[in-house]
Each structure stands twice: as C-alpha cells, then as structure tokens.
Amino acid sequence: MPEGDTVYRVAQQQHAALAGKVLTGFELRVPRFATSDLTGQTIHEVVSRGKHLLHRIGDYTLHTHLKMEGMWRVFTPGEPWRRPEFHARAVLTTADLVSVGFELGITELVPRHEEATVVGHLGPDLLGPDWDAKEAIRRLLASPDTSVFVALLDQRNLAGIGNEFANELCFVRGLLPTQAVSEVKDLPALMKLAERMLHANKARTTRSSTGDLRPGRTSWVHGRRGLPCRRCGTRLLGTELGPELQKRQVAWCPHCQR
Ligand SMILES: [Zn+2]
Numbered sequence: 524m525p526e527g528d529t530v531y532r533v534a535q536q537q538h539a540a541l542a543g544k545v546l547t548g549f550e551l552r553v554p555r556f557a558t559s560d561l562t563g564q565t566i567h568e569v570v571s572r573g574k575h576l577l578h579r580i581g582d583y584t585l586h587t588h589l590k591m592e593g594m595w596r597v598f599t600p601g602e603p604w605r606r607p608e609f610h611a612r613a614v615l616t617t618a619d620l621v622s623v624g625f626e627l628g629i630t631e632l633v634p635r636h637e638e639a640t641v642v643g644h645l646g647p648d649l650l651g652p653d654w655d656a657k658e659a660i661r662r663l664l665a666s667p668d669t670s671v672f673v674a675l676l677d678q679r680n681l682a683g684i685g686n687e688f689a690n691e692l693c694f695v696r697g698l699l700p701t702q703a704v705s706e707v708k709d710l711p712a713l714m715k716l717a718e719r720m721l722h723a724n725k726a727r728t729t730r731s732s733t734g735d736l737r738p739g740r741t742s743w744v745h746g747r748r749g750l751p752c753r754r755c756g757t758r759l760l761g762t763e764l765g766p767e768l769q770k771r772q773v774a775w776c777p778h779c780q781r
Pocket residue numbers: 752753754755756757776777778779780
C-alpha cells in the first residue's frame with residue numbers, strides 16, 4: 524500500500540514529466556468533475572503532502588489520493604495503457620505525453636486558494652520542506668491515551684506514515700504498539716527515526732526498514748506475525764488495532780517490544 528515515500532516519488536515523477544507544460548487535453552472521469560476542463564492551462568508543479576498528491580494547474584489544484592490500488596503512469600501519445608480504460612480517473616494530455624491516474628481513491632478539483640480544504644487537516648509532512656517535529660509531537664500528545672501505533676497512523680498528527688512504517692517504527696524503538704503515546708519515553712527520537720526511514724525510502728522502489736533489499740528481508744515485523752523475531756528469535760505476536768472499519772494489522776515481538 525502506498526505510504527508517504529511512494530507518494531513523494533510519484534509526485535517527483537509527475538513533476539519531472541509535466542511541470543511547465545501546457546495541457547492540450549484534460550479529463551476527469553468522475554461524475555462530479557466530468558465537465559471540468561483545464562485545457563490550455565499550464566501545469567505549474569506537482570507536489571505531495573503526506574499521502575496526497577497535488578497537481579497545481581492554472582489557478583486550480585487537482586487533488587488525488589492513491590488509497591489502495593491507485594497509480595499514475597506516463598505514456599507517449601498513442602502508446603497502449605496496458606490497463607483497462609475504465610480504471611482511468613484522470614487523463615492529462617500535453618503535446619508530448621499523456622499522464623493517467625488509474626483507480627485513484629480521491630479525484631477532485633479545487634480552486635488553488637481552497638487547497639487547505641482538502642489537505643489543511645494534515646499534520647506536518649515528514650518529507651515536506653516544512654517538517655516540524657515539535658508540532659507533530661504536540662499533536663500526538665493532544666490525545667495522550669491513543670496507542671502509539673494508531674497515533675502514528677493518524678495523518679492529522681503527522682503525514683506520511685502508513686501501516687508498514689508504523690509497525691517498523693514501533694519495533695526499532697522497542698515500543699509495544701498498544702502502549703499509550705504519552706508513555707513513549709523519547710518521542711523526539713521516534714520522530715527522528717520516522718523522518719530517517721521515509722527519507723531513506725523515498726528514492727527506491729523496494730521499501731525496506733532493515734536496510735536489506737532482498738525479498739522477504741525488508742521488514743522487522745510488518746507482515747511477519749507468527750514468524751521468529753529477526754533479533755531474538757521469539758515468535759512475533761499480532762492483532763488488529765485502530766478504529767472500526769480502519770483496523771490495521773500490527774505485529775510485534777513480545778521480547779524486544781515492551
Ligand atoms: Zn525480538
């Protein structure tokens with residue numbers, strides 16, 4: 524599932540392909556915006572904000588979110604998309620390429636000055652130029668009884684962490700995922716590690732928190748429930764945490780994380 528590192532990379536690829544170019548075609552294949560047309564407008568830039576993507580075009584912002592299955596792909600004109608046409612949600616055409624957003628979880632167009640209505644709720648972005656660890660900690664501690672695992676996933680506290688990073692951060696810091704965020708001894712160190720993990724992964728396609736990129740070796744605990752801990756050999760435990768309908772798989776080592 525895309526996390527902040529993946530979305531950051533998509534934004535960079537989209538920016539490299541599109542920035543400064545004029546749209547010769549624009550199509551949003553969602554009912555609410557089906558008649559929107561930005562043809563003739565210039566694509567100024569493409570940036571990520573946590574797990575959200577912002578294409579800034581003319582005086583508008585195209586706001587998209589990959590959610591589970593979404594992706595953006597760039598094609599030359601006439602090149603086959605190799606995906607079902609009906610999966611396309613956004614089609615941006617310039618003189619020399621076509622950029623298509625497939626199976627996007629969110630596709631919406633807002634006036635630039637209203638961008639805050641779609642991403643203003645987000646906490647500081649771990650990969651953003653305005654990352655602010657102190658502010659993230661202030662937000663984390665505003666709900667002191669929330670488990671550290673759930674608090675890390677709440678994009679209103681800090682933006683960019685998904686299920687995999689939340690699992691791995693708890694392991695590397697020796698934290699039981701269910702412990703209250705207010706009981707975490709060194710939140711600044713946790714923030715530093717989160718920042719380091721996302722930056723280390725933003726430029727590579729294989730996500731790893733162990734430093735090992737070989738298949739099956741990229742995570743300490745994520746997706747490894749029931750398997751032996753890589754550090755001490757104890758069998759990893761697992762459960763689901765989070766609000767109803769947003770439950771996430773969590774795994775931990777009962778010896779290394781207390
Ligand atoms: Zn262990």
